[in-house]
Amino acid sequence: MSTEKLALTTNSGARKPASAGGAHNSLAAELTRLLGPRKVLSNLSERLNYRYDAIQFGATPLAVVLPESTGDVVAAVRAARAAGVPIVGRGAASGLSGGAAPTEPGLVISFTRMTRLTIHPERREAQAQAGVITLAVSDAARPHGLIYPPDPASFRTSTIGGNLAENAGGPMCFKYGVTGDYVRALSFVDADGEEHHVTRDAFDLAGLLIGSEGTLGLITEATLRLIPPATHTRTLMAHFPEVGACAEAVSAAIAAGAVPSKLEFMDRACTNAVEDYLNLGLPRDAEAVLLVDTDGDDLNTVQDELQLVADACERAGGTVRRAATDAEGAALWRARRSVSPALGRIRPQRMNEDIVVPRSALPDVVREIRALGDASPFRLVQFGHIGDGNLHPNILFDPRREDTHAVHDLAHQIALVAIRHGGVLSGEHGIGSMKRDFMTDAVDPGTLKALWNVKRALDPHLALNPGKILPAEGVNG
Amino acid sequence: MNNDIPVQTLGGQGEVMAHAVDACVHCGFCLPACPTYALLGDEMDSPRGRIVLMKEVLEGGLPLLDAAPHLDRCLGCQACVTACPSGVPYGELITAFRGWSEPQRQRSPLDRAKRAAILKILPAPKVFSVAARLGQFAKPLAPALPAALRSPLDLLPESVPAMQPSAAFTPARGVRRGRVAFLVGCAQQALTPNFNAATLRVLSRNGIEVVIPDGQGCCGAAALHTGARDEALKLVRANLNAFNPDDFDAILSNAAGCGAGLKEYPMVLHGEPDEARAQAFAAKVMDISEYLGGLLADGTLEPTLPASRPLKVAYHDACHLAHAQGVRAQPRDLLRAIPGVTVLEIPEGDLCCGSAGTYNLEQPELATQLGARKAKNILSTQPDLIASGNIGCHTQIQSHVRRQGDRAPVMHTIEILDLAYRGEL
Numbered sequence: 001m002s003t004e005k006l007a008l009t010t011n012s013g014a015r016k017p018a019s020a021g022g023a024h025n026s027l028a029a030e031l032t033r034l035l036g037p038r039k040v041l042s043n044l045s046e047r048l049n050y051r052y053d054a055i056q057f058g059a060t061p062l063a064v065v066l067p068e069s070t071g072d073v074v075a076a077v078r079a080a081r082a083a084g085v086p087i088v089g090r091g092a093a094s095g096l097s098g099g100a101a102p103t104e105p106g107l108v109i110s111f112t113r114m115t116r117l118t119i120h121p122e123r124r125e126a127q128a129q130a131g132v133i134t135l136a137v138s139d140a141a142r143p144h145g146l147i148y149p150p151d152p153a154s155f156r157t158s159t160i161g162g163n164l165a166e167n168a169g170g171p172m173c174f175k176y177g178v179t180g181d182y183v184r185a186l187s188f189v190d191a192d193g194e195e196h197h198v199t200r201d202a203f204d205l206a207g208l209l210i211g212s213e214g215t216l217g218l219i220t221e222a223t224l225r226l227i228p229p230a231t232h233t234r235t236l237m238a239h240f241p242e243v244g245a246c247a248e249a250v251s252a253a254i255a256a257g258a259v260p261s262k263l264e265f266m267d268r269a270c271t272n273a274v275e276d277y278l279n280l281g282l283p284r285d286a287e288a289v290l291l292v293d294t295d296g297d298d299l300n301t302v303q304d305e306l307q308l309v310a311d312a313c314e315r316a317g318g319t320v321r322r323a324a325t326d327a328e329g330a331a332l333w334r335a336r337r338s339v340s341p342a343l344g345r346i347r348p349q350r351m352n353e354d355i356v357v358p359r360s361a362l363p364d365v366v367r368e369i370r371a372l373g374d375a376s377p378f379r380l381v382q383f384g385h386i387g388d389g390n391l392h393p394n395i396l397f398d399p400r401r402e403d404t405h406a407v408h409d410l411a412h413q414i415a416l417v418a419i420r421h422g423g424v425l426s427g428e429h430g431i432g433s434m435k436r437d438f439m440t441d442a443v444d445p446g447t448l449k450a451l452w453n454v455k456r457a458l459d460p461h462l463a464l465n466p467g468k469i470l471p472a473e474g475v476n477g
Numbered sequence: 478m479n480n481d482i483p484v485q486t487l488g489g490q491g492e493v494m495a496h497a498v499d500a501c502v503h504c505g506f507c508l509p510a511c512p513t514y515a516l517l518g519d520e521m522d523s524p525r526g527r528i529v530l531m532k533e534v535l536e537g538g539l540p541l542l543d544a545a546p547h548l549d550r551c552l553g554c555q556a557c558v559t560a561c562p563s564g565v566p567y568g569e570l571i572t573a574f575r576g577w578s579e580p581q582r583q584r585s586p587l588d589r590a591k592r593a594a595i596l597k598i599l600p601a602p603k604v605f606s607v608a609a610r611l612g613q614f615a616k617p618l619a620p621a622l623p624a625a626l627r628s629p630l631d632l633l634p635e636s637v638p639a640m641q642p643s644a645a646f647t648p649a650r651g652v653r654r655g656r657v658a659f660l661v662g663c664a665q666q667a668l669t670p671n672f673n674a675a676t677l678r679v680l681s682r683n684g685i686e687v688v689i690p691d692g693q694g695c696c697g698a699a700a701l702h703t704g705a706r707d708e709a710l711k712l713v714r715a716n717l718n719a720f721n722p723d724d725f726d727a728i729l730s731n732a733a734g735c736g737a738g739l740k741e742y743p744m745v746l747h748g749e750p751d752e753a754r755a756q757a758f759a760a761k762v763m764d765i766s767e768y769l770g771g772l773l774a775d776g777t778l779e780p781t782l783p784a785s786r787p788l789k790v791a792y793h794d795a796c797h798l799a800h801a802q803g804v805r806a807q808p809r810d811l812l813r814a815i816p817g818v819t820v821l822e823i824p825e826g827d828l829c830c831g832s833a834g835t836y837n838l839e840q841p842e843l844a845t846q847l848g849a850r851k852a853k854n855i856l857s858t859q860p861d862l863i864a865s866g867n868i869g870c871h872t873q874i875q876s877h878v879r880r881q882g883d884r885a886p887v888m889h890t891i892e893i894l895d896l897a898y899r900g901e902l
Binding site: 052053066110113115131156273274338345399 | 478479499500503506509518546561
């Protein structure tokens with residue numbers, strides 16, 4: 001779908017109601033004076049919709065700004081600073097760590113209308129404003145024989161600004177790298193409302209902003225690197241009677257020299273949830289399903305690599321099926337992209353994890369987590385980018401009937417499994433508020449202090465997305 | 478999504494609504510599928526945003542009046558249902574919510590009169606026919622009229638034919654292979670009587686006898702989707718009494734909106750004594766393309782004559798066929814089965830054309846933008862013919878394609894099949 005926004009009065013067909021319980025606060029009034037009513041939301045019905053991301057509900061903002069230019073962002077930040085309220089940046093709010101859910105009432109700046117996108121084929125670059133939909137970059141680049149590889153599951157929805165803020169990954173990232181590997185330069189507005197343009201040299205400030213989850217600055221635009229797509233892609237699906245065997249197959253395939261472009265795993269509950277949605281004929285009885293793409297410009301090499309993976313899967317006790325057509329391969333990937341939301345069919349709420357562990361530890365890690373889940377009263381499922389050791393264990397629960405503290409404890413135990421095996425807490429979703437409490441387990445006090453120093457240098461008033469990533473100072477693990 | 482919707486006090490419809498909200502994990506996968514989000518780019522005008530707004534209103538945390546503008550802008554196209562991995566029955570939620578909230582709405586007398594008129598005229602083909610003919614005379618005056626009156630006039634087809642009532646019984650030609658009941662619909666009897674005539678001819682030619690049960694009326698979708706639940710219930714019960722599902726292989730509709738409405742009967746009567754009857758009824762309901770597509774798949778569909786020349790047909794997915802009923806392949810397969818016909822895919826094919834039942838009359842500005850966008854996308858394929866399976870889409874697309882200066886005929890899929898059988902395509 002085109003991301004072009006039409007200039008339309010959002011009041012068409014219905015007058016804006018005089019807001020009952022609305023924010024007739026001075027911030028909203030000042031923003032409206034500066035930016036005009038089209039770009040400022042102050043009614044309760046409008047503000048309520050800017051308090052969540054795809055995992056968590058937060059505090060209702062005092063006002064929402066929908067900027068159409070960097071100048072609008074600068075004006076909004078300065079007004080919020082003058083009013084002394086916190087500022088949270090927001091893209092499509094498809095994130096899974098609470099990154100865009102405000103922890104306290106303040107200003108939300110939603111970038112969904114900043115959608116200017118220019119492709120420079122001669123430089124193999126795209127210039128994208130923060131609100132550009134991720135997939136739109138590849139769609140615009142493809143006629144020039146180029147693509148933008150980072151492909152988070154939400155790439156039809158998510159925005160470039162959000163992808164940079166969380167340093168988003170995706171299935172393609174195993175071979176091609178994550179969002180940060182494709183950013184040549186970016187522009188951001190700092191906590192005082194100053195605009196900056198930074199590149200990857202001289203402190204690599206761009207690298208510092210990437211993955212900073214809106215806590216160091218508000219990314220407004222980026223220069224992205226594009227590459228020609230591989231000429232050939234081949235897909236296989238393997239299924240296993242036990243999750244650990246799937247992890248063993250992955251390790252063996254990579255050790256044998258295969259470099260698949262995508263290596264993804266989902267367990268039995270995930271497979272059944274997406275099968276309920278798409279009816280593709282996925283193996284419902286398998287304990288683990290592995291999806292693999294190999295790609296390249298030489299078909300023989302691509303097929304040889306797929307054979308290496310198939311052999312490793314069969315040796316580990318798996319059953320292998322190759323996709324006969326591109327359409328069949330595409331359908332399998334659509335299934336994989338739908339796993340996370342499809343889990344809503346099982347329980348209304350989730351606590352999701354995003355751990356990364358060394359590949360050699362994968363079989364032990366998935367088995368330990370499976371055992372933790374079996375010993376708990378909750379439904380625990382696992383899926384993820386198993387090729388680079390990035391797993392998404394999800395605890396599914398119903399907060400009306402189940403103990404949320406126990407959910408948190410189980411999530412903590414899972415995080416500790418990752419740390420014990422030399423892993424980290426977040427591969428691509430960010431720390432946000434969901435995993436902030438586990439940071440003291442993962443990071444030593446001296447390093448946390450260094451992170452706080454960075455935060456203070458760029459955001460001395462602690463106005464940008466407070467309550468995210470860093471545990472309050474003085475909290476020691 | 479966690480919620481405190483007071484199901485106990487809201488009854489059966491409350492259960493329908495709470496179930497939908499429960500299933501939503503607010504992932505945002507629905508956003509790119511939503512036409513109003515595409516136009517407006519704000520969360521309140523997205524499916525996810527609307528689910529949150531409905532939840533807040535039902536929980537008592539937000540006045541209905543505050544949420545209303547955004548909920549009123551929803552087309553009910555259900556593109557979000559197709560996009561949703563969690564299985565949120567959004568269509569059921571918005572329909573049930575509109576039924577629950579409408580009695581609490583404070584509308585202006587003019588607004589009330591307009592809504593009442595639509596619901597009176599639409600289900601009464603004879604009245605509609607007269608109104609449409611009067612409208613023909615008023616068409617030249619359109620530019621001078623206010624938008625609320627102009628939009629229905631713009632949608633009237635180039636000419637309004639005379640009413641042709643359909644026979645109560647149409648025998649099968651040749652060996653009788655099946656027996657179906659047929660819902661004749663409302664507006665299309667007045668505006669496009671050939672839809673029904675073509676349907677009867679094609680079924681008969683395939684050995685299917687067709688009964689048009691007496692006592693049937695409007696499917697109730699228009700009333701239901703505008704929140705007039707009491708009127709809708711009367712129409713639903715009348716149809717349940719008119720059609721005995723045990724007597725027929727299938728109950729057919731050739732209007733996507735009506736077929737989707739008929740399939741919603743169990744939801745409408747959820748928790749009520751007639752629910753089981755509604756389920757038995759809905760289990761037999763099929764769109765004409767679904768039924769004929771089944772014959773094609775079985776290899777029992779009579780082959781048509783070839784088209785007189787190679788024809789490129791742009792097939793438009795009516796939202797109530799594709800998203801609401803999941804019928805996408807069958808109409809394309811039926812068209813492709815005609816020798817000489819190529820089916821073209823329309824860019825942004827999942828995006829609503831803006832007709833959306835009475836939306837055209839309620840939200841003319843958004844409807845017009847979507848109509849223009851749809852026509853532009855259709856014409857980009859350079860079709861010889863444009864096909865759809867819904868009267869609302871038909872009039873909207875015809876009107877916008879003409880506005881963009883193109884003369885390509887706009888037809889119902891069944892009309893194209895009918896012409897092919899008669900060797901006139």
